[in-house]
Amino acid sequence: MRYSYEYKRNAVELYRQGQWPDTPDGLSTKAFHITVRKWVRIEDACGPDALRHKGNNKEWTPEERYALVARVLAGESNKSVAFSAGIGDGLLYQWVHKYMILGYNGLVNCKKGRPKKNLDMKKINYNKPRKLEESEYEELVRLRAENEYIKTEIEVIKKEIALREKKEAAHLKAKKRQ
Structure with missing residues (x-):
């Protein structure tokens, strides 16, 4: 759920007066109270403008990420470092985890998701085949001739089988008459 800046400021002021907003x-009351406490900590660390919704996410460079990770590894708590930077503690936890596993390379942005489709595949027009090279054309002619030879060979074999079956049937008919 996205809350307006005014709503967040109002909730923080009520919290400071010792009251809880509705x-x-x-949402469960417990989850909402945790959220309000988080807003208070963010406002204390970064000022009231940190509660404003930003139009887009900040792009963190690997150096900036490393500076925050180094603070966590030096002994500061994950949440305090995250709130002072104005980010979620889950995001900082991921950065620390990646740094522990992959080192500095884990903090570098990499492309995510499915790779783009090959645009050359769309350009193929199957109605107009490409011009063949001479070697390809020769191979095509050879394969067509071979194909024709195999087809005629199959026809000859089929005719031989039919003749054998005809002779066999005639032979059986002659035996029955005897």
Whole structure:
């Protein structure tokens, strides 16, 4: 659920006065109280403008990520470093985890998702085949001739089989008459 800046400021002020704002529908009271406490910590660390919704996400460079990870590895708590930077503690946890496994390379952005389709595949027009090279054309002619030879060979074999069956049937008929 996205909350407006005014709503967040109002909730933080009520918290500081010792009161809780009304819990929105669809949320548990406990989860909402955790969210309000998080807003208070973010406002204390970064100022009231940190509660404003930003139009787009900040792109973190690997150096900036490393600086935050180094603070966590030096002994500061994950949440305090995250709140002071104005990011979620889950995101910082992922960065620390990647750094522990992959080192500095784990902090570098990499492309995600499915690779783009090969645009050359769309350009093939099957109604107009490409011009064949001379070696390809010769091979095509040879394969067509070979194909024709195999087809005629199969026809000859079929005719031989039919003749044998005809002779066999005639032979059986002659035996029955005797």
